[in-house]
Amino acid sequence: MTPRLDPAALNTALEAVHRAGIPGLFAEVRDGDQIWSGAAGVADLDTGRPVTPDLRHRVGSVTKTFTAAAVLRQAESGRIGLDTPVGQYLPHLVPGPRGEAITVRMLLNHTSSLAEYLPYAYPSLKAFPALAETGPESLEEHRLTRFAAAELIGMGVDAPAVGSPGGTPGLYSNTNYLLLGRLLEEVTGSTAEQCITRDVIEPAGLRHTGFPTGPSVDGPHSRMYEEWFGMIDPPRDHSVHDMSWVGPAASLISTVSDLNRFYRLLLAGEIVGTDSLTEMRRTVPVVSQEGRTIDYGLGLHPTATPGQDTFWGHGGTVWGAGTLSMTSADGQRQMSVAVNLQRWNRLDAAGRPRPHPIDEALAAFHHLAMYG
Template identity: 35%
Template sequence: MTFKPLFSTAGTATTAGRHRWVPTTALACAALAAVVLGAALPAVAAPAARPAVVAAGGAGATGDRLPELDPRALRHALSSAPDHVTGVLARVSGPDGHWTGTYGTADITTGAPVPVDGRFRLGSVTKTFIATVVLQLAAEDRVDLDQPVQRYLPGLLPDDYPPIPVRTLLNFTSSLPELTPDDLPTTPDGIVEHRFDDHPLSELVAKAVRHERPFAEPGHMQVYGATGYYVAAMLVESLTGHTYQREITTRILQPLHLRDTTAPQVDTTIPGPHSHGYIAVPRPDGGSRLVDITEQNPGAGGMISTTADLDRFLTALFRGRLLPPPEQAELFDVPDVPSLSGTAGDPRPANVHYAAGLMRVTLSNGVTVWGKTGTTFGYTSGMFATRDLRRRVVYSFNPTSGGGNDLALATRIPTAAFAP
């Protein structure tokens, strides 16, 4: 297997064989959180072509806590993508080293390689942008994070609900219920048939609140979900008179010059270079066929970006360019409450916790990173960084299983970047 440099200050072509890799669980809980402001879907495996990894980059100066950047571990992580992943893209940045690599194909029909500057759908990574806008509105005294959302959106939630503080929407302690597989199409055939359907935020919330809340007292437990961010997006729209996509664009994308990032409302296409997204649809003979679902209604969580733009966004966010100090602190303020995603013996996950729009992950080597994962049909992505930004990783890959089921690969890429 040949690795060809795309751009490098210290790289030459390297050859390596395909390795077997035993997955760890360092980011398994993080991958479980990769839902597109909605529900994860059942996996349907399908074979994919196994082209070579293309990689570039060289290690830079390392910090005291971080291990030296290991390009071989990163190449191995990308090339370990399972057969139901058609393409992978990853970028590592920061003073502790730079590396960019791709694997697989962008188009199974033409065999075109994954573009290093390719754009991809973000899914729940959109939540970090929504949280940032809500925190900006709080800094402008247009919303009080301690006040109940019912004050700002009267009539949205059932009358028998307790007061739900705005802050709890952002840190996943709101107690709002989630959509179930019965609320939206979740089978491969249903996804293909309905991928252009529009589901307004108000419709999604109305469907979710028909279900039982996961716990009684807002702010007293943490459970990852999407409904709180549907409501947060509606809050942005109510307070500003604009769509949340427009507010993200004018408040974040334009000031940071994120020219390859868009927050579409109705456009079903992905502009510019990109890998195609596919879903495996079962055939009557027991096999499956790959259906191209690159074009789809963006819906909630429908932002599109690149690894370079997400790296720029994460850097600006961590450096306080988007928020003043009090609101900046909310990004890293993990509530000290038990989590419903933990084990019976310890209700709090061992290595994943949520703040406002960010998740905190402690890796097996003790390194703590902050970021977000996301998935939608045909696309899974993630962005993580150390708090001091000495090392950052952004990745995207294209699962044919519907999304939310690729724990191993979503674990391997960040682990290879921070804890090889």
Template identity: 35%
Template structure:
């Protein structure tokens, strides 16, 4: 649900980065076609993540040579079951690209304007401690230039959802509650004055989708994206705490103490993330989605141009930018990759591809306290 800026600008898990534990099993790699020696560095990078403490990693890459699958570690610490390429996992903030796509589809249909104010669609919702929805546009929600406070930074929310996870893992949160938490704080800056990642922006975007369509944002994602693209492993679970099969377990230390015990956090009510990060998918579906998006199958040319027009996220890293629910990241070898990352309890994921969609990667760590996802990205696109 949150973002890490700086060197990688990749989406990270909401838990703080803490210590490591070694749960290493023999790694595996397979593929459908030849040329997989090119992914040797990627396999080594996911094995390194397991040595660093991640229980298990699954990665899938696609290029002109075909599809490569790599795994390392385990999906289940109790049984030792290895991770499978078809495992489903919680994708966290990758949800944001799906939500932004629906908003831009609604713009293409003439049902809203990307520069409409939030107040126009959600009157009185963004008010309090300096927040003013009359000055914030939908575009500013989608590219994180609104200045709206990030509700996941609220100390009370963190105490309950992170520190008190075991007692509150099945609690249901409403979008109004989540936005209300943000309104109890001052905004980070005046609308449009800077950039700061805020999950509140996409809670509001989901609420706008529901106001415009009269249907849940999840049903709109299913109707407009999942069914047309046959993304059968992808779902919007709502308040359902269970994971669909096949899937492994998800693990967290729920603490900044490197010696803290590891907890199985697989089951959770994802309404605490809602439109900012509740979705479930697998590596194949994520790549299919981003490929269709960047090829123009989901958006007309004008809306895709708006989505891929980025704002600077770090002045010291001019190659990294954020569009409308979509990130552009520059690798060390000069390649730009597009997509998003996401983190939620026990799960950290990335889905990235070149702009021409000829080379893509999706991966998941089933632990949230260690591992370097960017090292895997670098190995795949620059190795």
């Protein structure tokens, strides 16, 4: 049986992450009916304002689980077929033979072979994640740029394919989830954000979760500091940044409490049906943006330690903000944690991120929060 919560140990572990170099972080951990929430550090380096566990935060690619759930809801209603070619829905965005070869399922689990558009939208990130020739200039240049989803999708579709449709390992690509956003628009007649809000966020009772309406975060929140591998020194606040560069792939704003509630309900079959949840947890190998091969389902991925429970959820990172939310398969144990600094690792001569004390401290907190 998973151990119960140890508030003192969790507070100590959270503080250790702050001491290792994260300006501020906050978390909620749940075991059954017992809930711990905590925070360490500051939300604003200039004023010293402390972080608190209830702050709203940009949760990055955690958004993908919400988008996938909305797609599965439409599949349950018969409007979307998981194994239907995307070209039948969006022939103008994925035309010709590729549109007939790539299915909705392949978009959801990143086996479409579509490239990541990010290096084309942010030119100075052209080498990401192979970082030897990268730079941070595009982050500031595009802080308030309003991207069109079709333009970004075109960059990914026009780029050289990575493998073949349905082949594994797949490649984690935001292009897939921008296309899923357009698919939701096509079959519902509303924007993807409206569809996800109506079909997922509101039924789940998430009172502090939503998509941004401008470049700022509404409500109490932390500043979000981007270091870009030591190339931005001191780290720069990117809490004001137009999130059209990721849209339904990674732009959601939430709280750690709302995220725990969402994943608890999802894994209990209260957001999508049991059959859909089974599909979401059917995994394939996918190469992440960090170059690691992970198991990935339909907007969900598992974390497992030998001899311990398997957890399901998602992580996310955008400029200055990082989030991880994981829930045990039985829904009993949960962890959601948010940090207000990103890309703290300096690079070695080959352009590879060097280990940093934050990595070890954060991994220790994750393990304690999940397994006790």
